[in-house]
Structure formats: C-alpha cells, structure tokens
Amino acid sequence: MTLETINHLITAYDVLPNGEIKPSAILKMMEDAAIKDAENRGSGYDVLRSKDMIFVITKIIARFGRLPRVDEEMQVRTWNSGTTGVSFIRNYCCTVGSEVVCRSTSRWVLVSYSGRRLLRPDVLGHNVSTNSEETIDFEPSRRIKLPEGAEIHKSTYRATLTDMDTNYHVNNTRYGDLLIDNCGIDFERSHVREFEIHFESELKAGESVDILSAVADGEGFMTAFKEKTPVFAARIAVDDK
Helix, strand or coil, rough: CCCCCCCEEEEEEHHCCCEEHCCCHHHHHHHHHHHHHHHHCCCCHHHHHCEEEEEEEEEEEEEEECEEEECCEEEEEEEEEEEECEEEEEEEEEECEEEEEEEEEEEEEEECCCCCCCEEEHCCCCCCCCCCCCCCCCCCCCCCCCCHHHHHHEEEECCCHHHHHCCCCCEEEEEHHHHHHCCCCCCCCCCCEEEEEECCCCCCCEEEEEEEEEEECCCEEEEEEEEEEEEEEEEEEEEEC
16 A cells, blocks of 8 residues: 655744754654545544544654754654554654654544543544555663753743644644753754654643753753643754764
8 A cells, every 4th residue: 555755845934043954843744744644544533533543653763864954854654553452553764765764653542632631543434554564673662761860951831822723732843842942951062863842732822831840861851840740851962072
C-alpha cells in the first residue's frame, strides 16, 4: 500500500540561527504527513470529531543521521505499523535526496473529544495499519526523569492563545521549542542528535507550568507540572560542534 509522503522546503523560520532545523519544525512536518495519511485512511480529524473521537499523541522520539539545513528539501514519509496495547504506532522516515536524515517513532491514543476518555483501538472500526513490515529499531523510553545529583534549574511557562490548536490545548509541536529554550544546553555549540517528548496531560491557554531542567552527560532533561499534575517530560541529546 502506498505510504504518505510529503515534501518540505526548509525555510529560515524552520531553523535555529545556526541554520539547522528546529525540533518544533520537524515535528510540524511530521504532523502534516500524519494528518494527510489519516485522512487518506478514513480517520481524518473531521471524520473522528463527528464520532466524538480524536487522536492524541503520547510519546515521540526522533534520531538524526544529520541535521537538515535551511534551503534543503526534505521528504517526510509516514506509516502506521499497528498497535501496542491501547497505543497506535506511527513511524516516520525523513530524507534529503537519497540520504536518511531522521527516523522517528511515536505513540498515539484514541480518546473521546467531549470527555477526553481513553478509548480502545477497536472502537475506530477499521484497521489503520499501512506498513507492518518496516519498523523503527528504537522506541520511546518508559519514563523520562531528571538525572540524580544534577543541578536543577526552575522556570515557569504560561500557555498563550497562539500555542493552541483546534483541540484547545498546546499543540504537540510547541513542546519542541520549549525543550530548546529551557533544557539548559547551548545550541550555538551543540548539534541535536536525538530528542524525545512525553505528553502527559493537556495544557490550555492561560494555564502555567513549573519546569524543572537539568543537564548531564551531554543530555538535557525536563519535567513540567501544573500544580502537582505532570504535563510533559522531555530529553534531548547533543554532540559538540
């Protein structure tokens, strides 16, 4: 079966000042491909909303062979490779020409829109798997936590209207920027090698989270809480320039 593939020209607003793509930008490109693929398989947003259902991402991890740069055209290919428990597995492969520059795997769940209640995959009513043979040889970790003994930095983030998507919560791609801005790593001196984000609860406009971050062994770690409720956790690994 044909897999969804979308081409993107990487622009100046997709990259950091060093010309390398931002995590938030590649997350947006992968989201575009996922939306198109879901629509082609009969599971688009409007179709699911009419049935009081939506897909919500819970985890994503991405590894780079190298970082795509401004003015390069990147091809994003995506497919759903089945389910594990209540989660749908969606994978991605990003190429520039014939070179694989990034591979990624994510986990999604189906929830009711009105009550945000977790639904079983079979409630969808059809199989959305498009490629069960091609796999990604890594997966999200079970849990992200701050490294023991590391110096902890604290900051606060307040969600704004422009962070929202049509589900009235902070869009998952926005967390890529929060990771870069708050993890404590100097990206003028570092290249992103891998990042991972866990989405634990919704954050809506006007709500604030307390962010804890730490750096250890070339990796930045973050956890964020709304009062005592976990909102997201993230990790980013870098190489020195």
